[in-house]
Amino acid sequence: MFKHQGKTRRPEHNIRIASLLSFVAGMVNVVGFLSVQRLTTNVTGHFAVFVDEVFKLDFKQAFYFLLYTFFFFLGSFVSNFMVEIISRRNAKFVYTIPTIVESFILLFVALAGPFLVDSNPDVLAFCLLFAMGLQNSFVTKISNAVVRTTHLTGLFTDLGIELSQLFFYKQKEQRKKLFSSIKLRLLIINFFFVGGVLGGVLYSSMQLHVLIIATVMLLLGLLSNGFKLHYIRLKRKIAKR
Numbered sequence: 001m002f003k004h005q006g007k008t009r010r011p012e013h014n015i016r017i018a019s020l021l022s023f024v025a026g027m028v029n030v031v032g033f034l035s036v037q038r039l040t041t042n043v044t045g046h047f048a049v050f051v052d053e054v055f056k057l058d059f060k061q062a063f064y065f066l067l068y069t070f071f072f073f074l075g076s077f078v079s080n081f082m083v084e085i086i087s088r089r090n091a092k093f094v095y096t097i098p099t100i101v102e103s104f105i106l107l108f109v110a111l112a113g114p115f116l117v118d119s120n121p122d123v124l125a126f127c128l129l130f131a132m133g134l135q136n137s138f139v140t141k142i143s144n145a146v147v148r149t150t151h152l153t154g155l156f157t158d159l160g161i162e163l164s165q166l167f168f169y170k171q172k173e174q175r176k177k178l179f180s181s182i183k184l185r186l187l188i189i190n191f192f193f194v195g196g197v198l199g200g201v202l203y204s205s206m207q208l209h210v211l212i213i214a215t216v217m218l219l220l221g222l223l224s225n226g227f228k229l230h231y232i233r234l235k236r237k238i239a240k241r
Contacts, residue, residue, distance in 0.1 A: 014143050014184060020221045021139050021149040022188040024214045025132060026195025028106070029150075031210050032128045034203050035113065036121040040128035042151035043069040064122055071126045075133025083138060096222060098138045103218045105131040106211045113208035124208075146181075149188060159185040 025041050032040030039045050046068040053062035079098045086094045109116075109127050116124040136150040148154055162182050169175055195214075202210045 014147050015187060017139060017143065017221075018147045018149060018184060018188045019191050020217060021135055021147075022191040023195035024106075024217055025135065025150045026192035026197075027199035027210065027214045028128055028132060028195075029192075030196040030199040031203055031208060032125065034200065035117055035208055036125050038068065038121075038125040040125055041132045042153070043072045043129070044151070044153065067122070068125060068129055071129040072133035072136075075130035075135075076137035077133075078130075079134040079137035080141065083141060095138050095142050098134055099218055099222055102131045102134050103215045105134075106218070107215045110209050110211035110215065113211070117208070147184070147188070149192070152189060152192060155185050155189055159189075 029039070029041040032038060046065045050062050050065035050069065053059070053065060082098050082101070083094055086097055105127055109124060109131075113124055132150045136148060139147050139149055159182065162178050162185070165178055166175065169178060198213075199210050202213070
């Protein structure tokens with residue numbers, strides 16, 4: 001799911017990566033909000049508050065909200081920058097590296113977060129926003145903009161459009177494509193919800209250490225993907241003998 005691109009990428013690859021990353025994003029969303037009362041998986045609300053603070057002439061607070069938006073953007077920029085550099089050297093690891101970087105950021109927040117909450121909660125928010133910008137960028141690129149996992153606004157918009165199209169598109173191929181897309185949207189929404197609920201439930205006892213679970217999930221996803229590719233190659237070698 002982290003390797004296949006373009007013509008070799010099938011719907012099941014998007015389903016797997018969407019399930020994993022939307023679960024992680026849902027967990028980050030809830031844990032980030034509970035710890036620092038900031039949305040850490042999207043920037044729509046932050047930009048609105050930024051404008052509001054500017055009109056109130058509270059430029060210091062406005063600057064912080066602008067930084068929230070900037071760090072999400074920076075994560076997206078760095079993610080694609082890494083993808084472009086790595087793809088020119090070894091395409092095999094093109095999406096593995098950004099995922100590892102995201103894992104380390106979440107692990108850092110999980111371990112250092114309890115100190116940051118008291119001393120500098122904004123740094124914690126910056127880290128999570130950067131990680132989610134990173135994730136949103138590489139999953140958008142690897143899926144050719146089919147999968148987005150860090151926020152639900154666009155998902156519910158697309159879902160509403162596609163459900164309404166079912167009343168008008170009657171050809172078998174059109175409906176098959178629509179049902180496949182609707183299934184993917186619902187899967188992302190459900191896993192985002194499950195990740196959020198689990199993060200909220202565990203936060204009362206684990207605090208920011210909940211993000212260790214998200215880190216482990218990402219790394220297991222990478223490992224399982226690597227093991228599967230190794231198994232397929234081994235199977236092909238045996239078949240050729």
